[in-house]
Every structure is written in structure tokens, then in C-alpha cells.
Amino acid sequence: MNNRPIGIFDSGVGGLTVLNAVTKILPKEDIIYFGDTARVPYGNKSKSTIVKFSTDNILFLLRKKVKMVIVACNTASALALDYLQGIFNVPIIGVIEAGAVKALEMSQSKKIAIIGTRSTIASGSYEKAIVKRAKEAKVYTKACPLFVPFVEEGIVKGKTVQRIVEMYLADFKRSDIDVIILGCTHYPLLKNEIAQYLKGVHIVDSATEVAFHAKNVLAAHKSLRYERRRGTQEFYVTDEPRGFMKLATLFLKRQIKKPGVVNV
Numbered sequence: 001m002n003n004r005p006i007g008i009f010d011s012g013v014g015g016l017t018v019l020n021a022v023t024k025i026l027p028k029e030d031i032i033y034f035g036d037t038a039r040v041p042y043g044n045k046s047k048s049t050i051v052k053f054s055t056d057n058i059l060f061l062l063r064k065k066v067k068m069v070i071v072a073c074n075t076a077s078a079l080a081l082d083y084l085q086g087i088f089n090v091p092i093i094g095v096i097e098a099g100a101v102k103a104l105e106m107s108q109s110k111k112i113a114i115i116g117t118r119s120t121i122a123s124g125s126y127e128k129a130i131v132k133r134a135k136e137a138k139v140y141t142k143a144c145p146l147f148v149p150f151v152e153e154g155i156v157k158g159k160t161v162q163r164i165v166e167m168y169l170a171d172f173k174r175s176d177i178d179v180i181i182l183g184c185t186h187y188p189l190l191k192n193e194i195a196q197y198l199k200g201v202h203i204v205d206s207a208t209e210v211a212f213h214a215k216n217v218l219a220a221h222k223s224l225r226y227e228r229r230r231g232t233q234e235f236y237v238t239d240e241p242r243g244f245m246k247l248a249t250l251f252l253k254r255q256i257k258k259p260g261v262v263n264v
């Protein structure tokens with residue numbers, strides 16, 4: 001079990017923020033990364049579609065004999081995680097709970113902002129995860145649908161991004177929040193601009209938090225890899241890989257091996 005890889009899936013390239021965090025926190029683990037590039041984006045799709053796509057993705061990862069699945073995509077975590085945990089035997093973790101727990105830990109005022117795709121925000125999943133643990137918490141949410149295309153165009157700083165950050169986040173300035181959760185795979189790339197705009201507000205990055213959670217879950221299952229070597233990484237996508245490889249350089253600040261192209 002210990003030497004089997006960890007599977008990570010996302011709707012596309014954004015989950016590489018999670019892969020990045022996992023390789024830092026669990027450097028010995030082998031990783032199979034699956035990006036559903038033929039069907040991206042998930043962020044504006046319905047629950048039944050996201051459940052179906054996520055099920056396909058996990059079936060693929062299970063064929064690769066993974067010991068655990070990390071649902072890197074916030075939208076899939078928000079809409080499909082419960083279903084997936086109910087039908088598969090392998091440990092499956094998502095980004096929502098990990099992000100919510102960290103936000104509560106960091107917040108003094110218990111006034112917490114959450115940003116994400118339309119479907120993530122509409123699902124109310126982050127809110128539920130927070131309020132379940134702290135009834136007194138006040139949650140403010142905003143869907144930021146323009147952030148993903150901007151990041152995917154490589155536009156992560158400068159005047160235009162600042163304008164859009166202001167457009168989406170202005171309301172939070174009036175709400176006295178002290179924590180904001182970046183509830184989407186792509187948003188860590190906009191962290192500097194968001195921090196600049198919301199000065200003094202603590203930023204919770206769900207990608208980092210889920211990597212810590214993965215370590216705890218593997219330790220609890222006695223499935224951590226102990227060999228003294230760096231883990232390997234394999235990439236798979238569902239559409240031609242060129243665009244993915246180009247964006248991977250932006251997300252990981254390094255080049256990746258050519259991904260395999262698969263049908264799920």
C-alpha cells in the first residue's frame with residue numbers, strides 16, 4: 001500500500017496548485033495527476049454533471065492503483081465529494097473541509113469571506129463546513145468567474161487584474177472580515193493582488209491545507225511512503241496536451257513531462 005501513488009484530479013490545469021503543495025509537504029510520494037481538459041470548466045456546471053465527471057476521473061485513477069484520491073478541484077469537492085466517498089473504498093479527500101478548518105483557526109472575528117466559481121459558491125459547501133463548526137461565524141461569499149480565464153491567459157498581476165479584484169472584493173472591505181478563503185484552484189496565482197487589496201486580511205489557500213490533511217490521512221492509514229527518494233509524477237489529460245503543458249509551466253514554474261492522453 002505505502003508505495004502506491006497518490007491520485008490527484010482536477011477539471012484541468014488548476015489542480016497543479018494542489019500538486020505543488022503535496023510535493024512540498026509529501027516529497028517522497030509518487031503522484032498521478034489527472035486533468036479533465038476535454039471537459040473543463042466545471043465551475044459553471046450542474047451537480048449531476050460534476051458527479052458524473054468526477055466518478056469517471058476516479059475510476060481512471062483507481063486503474064492506476066492509487067492509495068488515496070485528492071479532489072483538487074473546489075467545484076468537484078463542493079458538489080461531488082459526499083457521493084464519491086459513499087461509493088468508493090479508497091480514502092478520498094477534498095479541499096473544502098481543510099480550507100474551512102484553517103479559516104476558523106486563523107479568524108479572530110469569525111467573519112470569513114469565501115471566493116470561488118459560480119457552482120462552488122452556489123453549493124454553499126464552504127459555508128456549511130464553517131457554520132457546522134462555529135455557529136457564531138458570519139460568512140460572506142462571492143463568485144469570481146473572471147479570475148479563472150485571466151489566470152489561464154497568464155494575466156495574474158497589473159492594472160486589469162487589480163480592477164477585477166476590486167470589482168469582486170469591494171463588498172468585503174465593508175464587512176470587517178479577517179480571513180478570506182481562496183476557494184478555487186486558480187486563485188493562489190492571484191494571491192499577491194488579493195493581499196494587496198485586502199491589506200491585513202489573512203489568506204487561506206485550500207491547496208496548501210489539503211496537502212497537510214492528506215499527510216494526516218495517510219499517516220492514520222499507515223500508508224506514508226518511507227523510502228529515501230524523491231517521488232515521481234505522471235500526468236494524464238483528456239484533450240491534446242500542448243495547452244496543458246504551457247500552463248503547467250505557469251503554475252509550477254518548471255516544465256513537466258508530456259502528459260498521456262486518455263479517454264474516460
Ligand code: DGL
Nearest residue numbers: 011041042043074075185
Ligand atoms: N478547478 C476549478 C475549481 O477549483 C476551477 C476551474 C473550473 O471551473 O473547472 O473550482
